Amino acid sequence: MTIKPWRATCIQMKSRLATKATGRDAxxxxxxxxxxxxxxxxxxxxxxxxxxxxxxxxxxxMQGPPHGGTVADWIEKSCYPIPGRITEPLQALAKRRGIYIxxxxxxxxxxxxxxxxxxxxxxxxxxxxxxxxxRINTASWPSPHDFMDAYIAHHGIAGTFPVVDTELGRLAMxxxxxxxxxxxxxxxxxxxxxxxxxxxxxxxxxxxxxxxISRPAENMVYLVSANVAGGIGFSADGSVLGGRSRIVDFRxxxxxxxxxxxxxxxxSCEIDIAALRAARRDLGMGNSILRSRFEMYRxxxxxxxxxxxxxxxxxxxxxxxxxxxxxxxxLKNLERAGIVTPSPEPDAPARDVTMGARRLAG
Numbered sequence: 001m002t003i004k005p006w007r008a009t010c011i012q013m014k015s016r017l018a019t020k021a022t023g024r025d026a027x028x029x030x031x032x033x034x035x036x037x038x039x040x041x042x043x044x045x046x047x048x049x050x051x052x053x054x055x056x057x058x059x060x061x062m063q064g065p066p067h068g069g070t071v072a073d074w075i076e077k078s079c080y081p082i083p084g085r086i087t088e089p090l091q092a093l094a095k096r097r098g099i100y101i102x103x104x105x106x107x108x109x110x111x112x113x114x115x116x117x118x119x120x121x122x123x124x125x126x127x128x129x130x131x132x133x134x135r136i137n138t139a140s141w142p143s144p145h146d147f148m149d150a151y152i153a154h155h156g157i158a159g160t161f162p163v164v165d166t167e168l169g170r171l172a173m174x175x176x177x178x179x180x181x182x183x184x185x186x187x188x189x190x191x192x193x194x195x196x197x198x199x200x201x202x203x204x205x206x207x208x209x210x211x212x213i214s215r216p217a218e219n220m221v222y223l224v225s226a227n228v229a230g231g232i233g234f235s236a237d238g239s240v241l242g243g244r245s246r247i248v249d250f251r252x253x254x255x256x257x258x259x260x261x262x263x264x265x266x267x268s269c270e271i272d273i274a275a276l277r278a279a280r281r282d283l284g285m286g287n288s289i290l291r292s293r294f295e296m297y298r299x300x301x302x303x304x305x306x307x308x309x310x311x312x313x314x315x316x317x318x319x320x321x322x323x324x325x326x327x328x329x330x331l332k333n334l335e336r337a338g339i340v341t342p343s344p345e346p347d348a349p350a351r352d353v354t355m356g357a358r359r360l361a362g
Contacts, residue, residue, distance in 0.1 A: 003273040006168055008195075009052035010226035010245035010267035011041050012258060015201075015233065017064035018078040027063075027077045028085075034062050035089050038103070045265040046097045052268060053168060054100040056226040058242070059118075059176045059201040060233040062086050062105045067236060070319040071116060071142065079108045079116045083129050087121065095127035100168065102224075104175055104199035107134070111154065114316035115142040120173035120199055122164065131162040133173045137181045140320035146312035161187050169194040169273040176200040179225075180211045182218070189219035189289065194276055198225040201233045203240045217252030220280055220289050222271050229263040250276045251286075306333045 015034050021027040042055050063086075066074040080086045086105050094101045100122060107119035118135040136145050144151040144160060152160055161184075163172045172193035178184050179198055188196060196215070202208055216223040227245045231238025243261030247269050248254050256269040280287060307330040317323065334340040 003167070003169055005270040005272045005274075006053040007050055007268060008054045008056070008222075008224045008247060008271050009045050009265050010224060010247065010256075010258075011038060011045065011055050011057050012227060012229045012243060012245045012262075012264040012267065013037055013041050013058060013061060014230040014263055015058065015061045015064055015228050017067075017233065017236070019064055019067045019069075019074075020236075021077070024077055031063055031078065031086065034064075035086065038062070039089055039093050041263065041265060042093060042097070042099075042101065045268070046099065048265075050268065051097075052099060054102065054171075054197075054224070054271075056197050056224050057101070057103040057199055058226050058228040059104040059120075059199040061103060061199065061201075061228065065201070065233040066106075066141075067234075068320075071114065071317055074106065075108055075114075075116050079106045081109060082107045082119060082121050082132055087123065087129060091123050091127040091129070094123040094125055098125045100124055100130075100166070100171075102171075102173060102197040102199065102226075107132070112147075112151075112316075117142065117144075118175055120175050120197070122171060122173060122197065124166065130164045130166070131171075131173065133162055133175075134160075135175045135178055136160075136184065137178050140323050142312070142317050145307070145309050146317060148309040148313075150313060158191075161191055163188060163191040163193045165192075168271070169276075171195050171197060173197045173199070176202055177208065179215055179223075180208060182215070185215040185219050185221070189221055193219075193221055194273055195222040195224065195271060198223055200225055201228045202242060203232055203235075204244055209244075209246075212246055212248055213252045213254075216248045216250055218288060220250040220276065220287070222250055222276065223248045224271075226267070229261060247271075250279060304337075306330050306337070306339075308333070 016030045018027040018030045021030050063078045090101050102122050104120050107117045120133045122130045124130045134144055136143050163170050170192045172188040174184050225246045228242040232240050232242045241261040245258050245267040247256040256267045258264050258266045311326045335342040
């Protein structure tokens with residue numbers, strides 16, 4: 001079945017920080033104000049001359065991120081299940097407008113007590129939550145990788161890297177700086193993704209902007225990247241600004257872009273899935289995924305054990321500082337692999353960094 005071009009719109013909205021509130025009730029007042037703002041901006045976009053079929057909200061758009069404290073503190077103050085109190089108004093809006101809404105929140109799941117997740121989720125036009133992607137590459141928050149064996153045993157690979165087949169094509173999600181980890185987008189492409197929805201909350205950086213071009217081009221996917229307006233979540237005083245939402249096609253060409261850091265729904269354009277599918281079937285040099293030689297890289301990935309998995313399998317991570325010991329192990333593994341130069345040692349022998357020498361500690 002041929003999919004007709006459809007419109008995607010980035011909702012570049014401001015987000016208040018629940019972490020500044022005192023207690024769960026006050027934090028909910030902040031969260032509700034963010035939800036209300038999101039609903040109003042989506043309604044305005046849908047009332048325009050070219051209403052979208054799908055909108056993307058920023059990362060941290062509903063709660064903002066935690067600023068210090070323990071995992072238990074953040075769960076108690078600001079975290080909710082999916083579906084739940086945060087998603088319900090967006091689910092009702094998606095059903096009322098007949099659109100897809102992609103968003104992000106800090107989630108708790110009764111199956112994984114004592115943990116929260118930075119979770120991207122997609123709501124369909126019938127109001128159902130169609131997918132949840134819990135961020136894997138985190139700097140100091142709980143990750144499915146921290147208890148990988150148990151997580152994959154419960155959710156499977158399909159639930160860990162979800163891709164949903166819809167009337168708009170095959171959709172996937174990832175958050176913010178995880179776009180700069182090539183393997184995440186690559187795995188989503190390998191699972192069939194045609195459009196990657198990217199809630200983000202970031203200051204401008206050349207590296208992240210380059211990733212917004214590279215990931216779509218190398219995986220032949222569309223990217224719809226919605227950033228926060230005004231101050232980013234990690235800027236307590238709001239002085240570090242976000243903005244610059246962007247939509248990129250499967251050739252790495254920018255289709256829509258807003259240079260400003262203001263609230264906006266200007267980043268909006270048509271997504272042509274039929275053109276992407278034709279390009280993926282082409283036998284010419286322009287089909288980059290057709291000519292990828294993945295077998296050549298398997299030995300390296302098979303031996304790549306740097307940041308160790310399952311370090312919080314038995315007990316959840318209590319606070320961000322607990323990840324330091326894991327990072328120290330990762331650094332030692334990088335040294336053993338010859339990727340990081342170790343601290344100088346007097347009269348140290350030359351290091352063999354051939355494939356046979358790359359046996360890494362866990």
